[in-house]
Amino acid sequence: MSVEASSLSVILSFILSLVMTGFFYFKDRKNSETASWIKLILASCRFFIVFIVVFLLFKPIIVTIKENVKKPNLLVLIDNTASIVLRDSTEGEKVRIASDRLRTELSEMCEVHLIPFGTGLFEGQGLDFKNEGTNVSRAISLLSDEYVNENIGSVILISDGVQNVGMASINSLLQSPIYTVGVGDTGAIVDAAVLGVYHNDVSFKGDKFNVELNLSFLGLEGVLQKVIVEFNDRKVKEFSYRPVKESDHLKKNFYLKADSAGLKSISCSVSSRSTDKILSNNSKQSYIKIIEDKQNVLFVSNGSSPDARIIKSTFFGDDKFKLESKLFKEEVPNLEQVDAVVLIGNSSQTNRWLKEINKIDVGFLWFTGVDGVFKNDFLQFVRLDESNDNVSVMVDESFDGFDLSGVLKAQDQLPPIAIPFGKWKINGEMETVFNQKIGGVETSYPLFLFSNYNGNTFGVFIGEGLWRWGFFQNNDDDQSFINELLTRSIRKIASKSIKSGLKLRIKDEWLNNEEIKLVVNRLNDVSELTNEKPLLFNLMDANGVSKRFDFLRVNNHYELNIGLLPFGVYNYSIGYSSLDSLGLEGGFIVKENKLESESIVANHYLLKKLSQETNGDFYLIEDIDSLIKKLKSSKNFKSISFFESVLDHLIKNKWIFFIVLILASFEWFVRKWQGII
Known part of the structure; x- marks a missing residue:
C-alpha cells in the first residue's frame, strides 16, 4: 500500500503545520511556564493534526496492490433445437442431466458457462428444445468473438450434429480443443417428409408458374404413398408414389395457373397406411405473390459494357418484367409508367436523368462505375486520387430487407469489385446491404445500400466489376444468387413513395418463431422526423379476423412489437387515431419454420470430424462421466494470477479519522492537566 500525492502538497502542508504549531505553542505567553518536554509533545500533536487536515485537502490517493x-473457462455449447427431442423426447432430459453434471463436477476447477444455441447464442436462457435452425459454425464463430482473449480451457459441444443453416463445413477459430458429445440416434427410421415446395416468389395474374416438390421416404420401400397439393386451400393435384428403395427421394414438377391477385398459399402433404414416426414433416406450406401487372424497368447506360451485359441478362426471359433500354445521351422519356430505373455507369448526363427521376418519385438502382463526377441530390463523392481499390463483399447482418442466404454462401469466393478511391456521402435514411472488405479487413464502409431521400427509394452499388461474378457462376445454383439479388432489389425500389409522409420498414416474409417488430418514420412538411400524432396498426388474418395495435412513440419515431404470429397470410393498414386517412397498406406472410423436422437422423460424423480437427474427443451422451474424468486430468485448465492496482481517496479511510481524534483528545487531556485551557 502506498500514498500518491504531489511534492508541492507535502511541502505546503509541512510549512503551514510548522507555522501554526510554532505560533500557538512558542509565541503564546500562556504556554511559557509549561515544561519544555510537555510543550514538545503538545506541539507534535498539534503539528500532525494540522498536517493531516491540510494534506487531505489536496485529495491524496492511496494505492493498494491486489x-x-x-x-x-469451460464453454459448453448446447444444441437447443427441436431435432433433439423430435425423434425421442427423452433425449432432452439426457442433455439437461449431462449439462448439470458438467457444472456440478467441474465448477471447482473452472468457470462453467452453459450456452444454448440454435442459429445464434442464447447464453442465460433455459433449455426448452424449441428453436428451429441449427448453425454450429456460426455458434462457434460467435463464441470466439465473445470470449476473445479469455482463458479458455476447453469447449464442449453437445448436439445431434444436424446442421441445417449456414456452411456445411465447420472451421473453429478457437485455440482450445473442442470435445463433442453426440445426442440422438444415427439409425434410419420409417419416415415420409416434404422437404420443399419450390416456385417463384412472384407471378402475374393469368400466367402459369412452375412448382417443384422435393419428397423424402425412409424405410418405406414398396409402401404406397399419397401426395396432395393445394393452391389457396383448394386441391389442385393428387398422385400416388411407391418408393423403390429404403432411402428414396422424389422430385415432381408441374404448373399452376395464377387466376387472381394477392398472396396465395401452396401446400403439399404426404400420407400412407404405414406407421410414420414423425408427422410434423409430412406437410409443408409456402406462399407466392400474384400481382396484376408486370413491372416496367428502364435501363440507362453508356452502351455496351461487361456490367451492363450481366445486369440486363439477369432480367432477359423473365416475364415478370417489361424491359426498355436507353442511353444517357438520349432524351429522358415519360417516367410516369416506369416502376424502376436502373442506371449502369456514369455520364455527364447522369444528373439530368436524376432530376427527372426526382420529379416523378420513381425508384432507381444505380451501379455507379468508377468514372466521372458524382455530385447530385442523392449522393456526393470526393475523389482523393485517380486510383481504384479492389474490395471484397461482406454481407451486413443487420440488413433484413430480403433474403441474402445465396450471397452469404458465396461471399468468401466472390471476385472483388473495383471502386474509386475517395469519400462517399449518401443522403437519406440508409440500409446497408454489403460492406467493403479491404485487404482482408472488415470495414463499415458501404458497398451496396438502399436509401430513402425526398420521397425516392433508391439503391446504390458502388464501383464496377459485377461482370466478374458472372464468371464465378458455374451452375444453376450459383447463378440463382445474383438473379435473386437483382430482382429483389428491383422489387424493393419499385414501390411508389407514400405521400402521407409515413415510411414503414417491414419484411414481406416472417417465420412463425420470429418476433415481428416494426419501425415507422413520419416526416413533417419541412422533412423533419416527428411522432406528435398517435398511430394505429390494423392487422387482418386470412379469415378476416382483425386486431388493432397502438404504436409506441419513441424519441422521434414509432415502434411496435407484435410478437409471434401463426403461419398464414396477413394484411395491414396504418393510420392516425382518427382513421380518417390511412397512411400505409400492405401485406406479409408468416411461414412455418420446420427446419428441424427435415432431418431427424443424427450426424455424429460431423461431430467426430470437428473433435479430430481441434485435438478433442468424441463421446456419446451416455458417456458424459468419461468426459468429466478426461477434463479433470487435462492440463489445459490453468488459473491465471494477476496483480491489480486499486486507487481510492485517502480521506475515505476510517483510520485517518481515528488518528486525528486520538491526537486531538490526547492534546486536550494534557492541556487540561497543565491548566492551559
Missing part, C-alpha cells in the same frame, strides 16, 4: 486469481 492479487487476483482467475479460473479458466
Whole structure:
C-alpha cells in the first residue's frame, strides 16, 4: 500500500503545520511556564493534526496492490433445437442431466458457462428444445468473438450434429480443443417428409408458374404413398408414389395457373397406411405473390459494357418484367409508367436523368462505375486520387430487407469489385446491404445500400466489376444468387413513395418463431422526423379476423412489437387515431419454420470430424462421466494470477479519522492537566 500525492502538497502542508504549531505553542505567553518536554509533545500533536487536515485537502490517493486469481473457462455449447427431442423426447432430459453434471463436477476447477444455441447464442436462457435452425459454425464463430482473449480451457459441444443453416463445413477459430458429445440416434427410421415446395416468389395474374416438390421416404420401400397439393386451400393435384428403395427421394414438377391477385398459399402433404414416426414433416406450406401487372424497368447506360451485359441478362426471359433500354445521351422519356430505373455507369448526363427521376418519385438502382463526377441530390463523392481499390463483399447482418442466404454462401469466393478511391456521402435514411472488405479487413464502409431521400427509394452499388461474378457462376445454383439479388432489389425500389409522409420498414416474409417488430418514420412538411400524432396498426388474418395495435412513440419515431404470429397470410393498414386517412397498406406472410423436422437422423460424423480437427474427443451422451474424468486430468485448465492496482481517496479511510481524534483528545487531556485551557 502506498500514498500518491504531489511534492508541492507535502511541502505546503509541512510549512503551514510548522507555522501554526510554532505560533500557538512558542509565541503564546500562556504556554511559557509549561515544561519544555510537555510543550514538545503538545506541539507534535498539534503539528500532525494540522498536517493531516491540510494534506487531505489536496485529495491524496492511496494505492493498494491486489492479487487476483482467475479460473479458466469451460464453454459448453448446447444444441437447443427441436431435432433433439423430435425423434425421442427423452433425449432432452439426457442433455439437461449431462449439462448439470458438467457444472456440478467441474465448477471447482473452472468457470462453467452453459450456452444454448440454435442459429445464434442464447447464453442465460433455459433449455426448452424449441428453436428451429441449427448453425454450429456460426455458434462457434460467435463464441470466439465473445470470449476473445479469455482463458479458455476447453469447449464442449453437445448436439445431434444436424446442421441445417449456414456452411456445411465447420472451421473453429478457437485455440482450445473442442470435445463433442453426440445426442440422438444415427439409425434410419420409417419416415415420409416434404422437404420443399419450390416456385417463384412472384407471378402475374393469368400466367402459369412452375412448382417443384422435393419428397423424402425412409424405410418405406414398396409402401404406397399419397401426395396432395393445394393452391389457396383448394386441391389442385393428387398422385400416388411407391418408393423403390429404403432411402428414396422424389422430385415432381408441374404448373399452376395464377387466376387472381394477392398472396396465395401452396401446400403439399404426404400420407400412407404405414406407421410414420414423425408427422410434423409430412406437410409443408409456402406462399407466392400474384400481382396484376408486370413491372416496367428502364435501363440507362453508356452502351455496351461487361456490367451492363450481366445486369440486363439477369432480367432477359423473365416475364415478370417489361424491359426498355436507353442511353444517357438520349432524351429522358415519360417516367410516369416506369416502376424502376436502373442506371449502369456514369455520364455527364447522369444528373439530368436524376432530376427527372426526382420529379416523378420513381425508384432507381444505380451501379455507379468508377468514372466521372458524382455530385447530385442523392449522393456526393470526393475523389482523393485517380486510383481504384479492389474490395471484397461482406454481407451486413443487420440488413433484413430480403433474403441474402445465396450471397452469404458465396461471399468468401466472390471476385472483388473495383471502386474509386475517395469519400462517399449518401443522403437519406440508409440500409446497408454489403460492406467493403479491404485487404482482408472488415470495414463499415458501404458497398451496396438502399436509401430513402425526398420521397425516392433508391439503391446504390458502388464501383464496377459485377461482370466478374458472372464468371464465378458455374451452375444453376450459383447463378440463382445474383438473379435473386437483382430482382429483389428491383422489387424493393419499385414501390411508389407514400405521400402521407409515413415510411414503414417491414419484411414481406416472417417465420412463425420470429418476433415481428416494426419501425415507422413520419416526416413533417419541412422533412423533419416527428411522432406528435398517435398511430394505429390494423392487422387482418386470412379469415378476416382483425386486431388493432397502438404504436409506441419513441424519441422521434414509432415502434411496435407484435410478437409471434401463426403461419398464414396477413394484411395491414396504418393510420392516425382518427382513421380518417390511412397512411400505409400492405401485406406479409408468416411461414412455418420446420427446419428441424427435415432431418431427424443424427450426424455424429460431423461431430467426430470437428473433435479430430481441434485435438478433442468424441463421446456419446451416455458417456458424459468419461468426459468429466478426461477434463479433470487435462492440463489445459490453468488459473491465471494477476496483480491489480486499486486507487481510492485517502480521506475515505476510517483510520485517518481515528488518528486525528486520538491526537486531538490526547492534546486536550494534557492541556487540561497543565491548566492551559
